[in-house]
Amino acid sequence: MHYFEYRDGELFAERVPVRRIAREVGTPAYIYSLATLRRHYRVFDQAFARAPHLVCFSVKSNSNLAVLRTFAREGSGFDIVSGGELFRALKAGADPKKIVFSGVGKKKEEIEYALNAAILMFNVESEQELIFLNDVSRGLGKRAPISLRVNPDVDPETHPYISTGMKKSKFGIDIKRSAELYKKALSLGNLEVIGVDCHIGSQLTSVGPFVDALSRIREYLDRVLVGYLRKEGANIRYLDLGGGLGIRYKDEEPPHPEEYAAALIHGLEGLDVTLILEPGRVMVGNAGILVTEVLYLKETDEKKFVVVDGGMNDLIRPALYGSYQAIQPVVERKSETIVADVVGPICESGDFFAKDREVPRPQPGDLLAIMSAGAYGFTMASNYNAHPKPPEVLVDGDNFYVVRARESFDDLIKGEVIPPVLQ
Numbered sequence: 213m214h215y216f217e218y219r220d221g222e223l224f225a226e227r228v229p230v231r232r233i234a235r236e237v238g239t240p241a242y243i244y245s246l247a248t249l250r251r252h253y254r255v256f257d258q259a260f261a262r263a264p265h266l267v268c269f270s271v272k273s274n275s276n277l278a279v280l281r282t283f284a285r286e287g288s289g290f291d292i293v294s295g296g297e298l299f300r301a302l303k304a305g306a307d308p309k310k311i312v313f314s315g316v317g318k319k320k321e322e323i324e325y326a327l328n329a330a331i332l333m334f335n336v337e338s339e340q341e342l343i344f345l346n347d348v349s350r351g352l353g354k355r356a357p358i359s360l361r362v363n364p365d366v367d368p369e370t371h372p373y374i375s376t377g378m379k380k381s382k383f384g385i386d387i388k389r390s391a392e393l394y395k396k397a398l399s400l401g402n403l404e405v406i407g408v409d410c411h412i413g414s415q416l417t418s419v420g421p422f423v424d425a426l427s428r429i430r431e432y433l434d435r436v437l438v439g440y441l442r443k444e445g446a447n448i449r450y451l452d453l454g455g456g457l458g459i460r461y462k463d464e465e466p467p468h469p470e471e472y473a474a475a476l477i478h479g480l481e482g483l484d485v486t487l488i489l490e491p492g493r494v495m496v497g498n499a500g501i502l503v504t505e506v507l508y509l510k511e512t513d514e515k516k517f518v519v520v521d522g523g524m525n526d527l528i529r530p531a532l533y534g535s536y537q538a539i540q541p542v543v544e545r546k547s548e549t550i551v552a553d554v555v556g557p558i559c560e561s562g563d564f565f566a567k568d569r570e571v572p573r574p575q576p577g578d579l580l581a582i583m584s585a586g587a588y589g590f591t592m593a594s595n596y597n598a599h600p601k602p603p604e605v606l607v608d609g610d611n612f613y614v615v616r617a618r619e620s621f622d623d624l625i626k627g628e629v630i631p632p633v634l635q
């Protein structure tokens with residue numbers, strides 16, 4: 213559900229014509245709908261209303277300050293994976309007591325920053341990290357609240373690059389070793405054991421793998437951990453099930469948050485914990501589009517190419533995962549349709565938004581909307597081929613705001629220096 217709709221053949225973001233935004237800010241440009249962001253948060257949060265829970269929006273999916281502020285105002289916490297994401301979340305007004313810190317490679321400065329900010333918990337991913345976190349905490353005279361991120365070895369049935377909870381993945385701790393590591397955590401002195409965490413993957417389109425992961429953790433908790441940990445004086449009061457709920461890009465039919473929540477809450481029965489969820493894509497994916505302008509229609513004997521001004525530098529998902537993004541004309545055109553690749557200006561054959569896609573024959577200057585671009589769009593953008601990053605625009609009803617300016621050529625060389633030897 214989102215608020216990008218056609219009126220009289222023209223695409224609107226809420227009540228603003230996308231064409232007007234493109235005229236004022238140029239292309240390519242990301243456009244987000246505030247009403248959609250709010251709606252997604254509320255639907256998701258409401259779905260869990262029956263259970264003690266905390267929604268921690270996954271900052272990696274969209275880290276624009278205005279987007280983070282929107283969720284913070286709704287009461288959201290945040291899932292972060294770096295010092296930079298912590299900085300962004302705090303700048304946006306996040307409550308540090310609602311921040312969880314995941315990731316396999318936390319550095320000393322990042323750990324210190326998070327300890328000083330007094331975040332809710334660290335999701336620890338290895339034995340060495342556990343020991344290191346204890347040392348850094350001791351150095352600051354603090355105790356770090358922790359969960360162990362366990363790896364339940366469940367196949368999330370998604371793209372291998374975004375599948376994280378199987379035995380061979382770099383993430384998490386083998387669930388069978390977790391009792392041993394909890395024991396270690398309790399013995400170290402500067403750690404406070406408060407939870408269990410897992411995240412099995414992203415863009416999941418059925419509840420099955422989530423339920424399997426939960427039941428494996430549950431079984432383990434019931435059998436080994438809870439009794440043992442209670443005896444040792446630890447209090448497991450959070451169960452973090454990560455993010456991963458998918459969205460519709462093409463014809464997927466992911467479960468509604470209600471269905472997802474019902475399945476998880478059912479699996480939690482009798483367990484006295486606060487559930488933490490780390491949704492990213494489902495909050496922002498369909499709340500954003502990337503608008504790009506057609507530069508040329510290039511026809512060869514073999515193929516047709518619609519060359520647009522946005523590229524893999526702006527939105528890398530199709531190039532990196534071969535993923536599908538719907539492409540719609542900003543102003544509907546009653547021309548014949550053609551089958552073409554929609555490609556960007558980058559000097560790589562992997563630079564495409566669509567392959568062999570049926571589109572209305574475009575004219576140079578036409579605007580296209582790449583739909584469902586709000587998650588892992590701008591956050592994965594780069595300056596490859598020295599393209600400044602596009603602006604981000606937030607629409608609210610009849611108004612729109614540039615919430616991140618288009619980068620300039622000067623931004624491209626910020627921090628670069630020609631050393632004396634070359635002067």
Ligand code: LLP
Nearest residue numbers: 270314411414415455456490491492493588
């Ligand atoms: N929590 C953790 C620990 C994660 O690693 C992730 C995503 C999330 C939460 C949020 O997952 P979500 O609800 O968004 O599925 N760039 C890829 C997706 C990478 C996901 C990485 N981890 C893409 O564009 O599809």
